[in-house]
Amino acid sequence: MAVTRRRTRLVFFRVSEDEYRQFCELCESRGARSLSDLARMAITRMFEEGASPDRTSISADLQQIDRDVRTLKQTVGELVRAAGGCLPERMPVRAETGARPKAHAVEECAEGDGHAA
Secondary structure (H helix, E strand, O other): OOOOOOOOOOOOOOOOHHHHHHHHHHHHHHOOOOHHHHHHHHHHHHHHHOOOOOHHHHHHHHHHHHHHHHHHHHHHHHHHHHOOOEOHHHOOOOOOOOOOOHHHHHHHHHOOOOEOO
16 A cells, blocks of 8 residues: 555535536545545646646637638728628728727728729
8 A cells, every 4th residue: 555645634625416426436436435535636736737728729719710810800901892882901091099980981992093803
């Protein structure tokens, strides 16, 4: 039998009935002897993995966001062209905010500047 350090500190936290049931099921599937063992295993794993998030996961998330933004930009461009409006990249930018407000863009489009071909 393995020698373990004597545990002298007690930690309490409350859980809902659903959480308690899920934790008990997790104890069985993970081979934990008790909820205390399960909590200790989970916290120990967090320390071993480090406090910082997984960089691979963050990189994958950023790549997905980049793809989503490109898709949205393309879709907006197609919708604007289909509606006969200005192309988003040719809409004027307001100097004070750097934004391309619709009302401002519509005025210039009405003058013939920036219409879709």
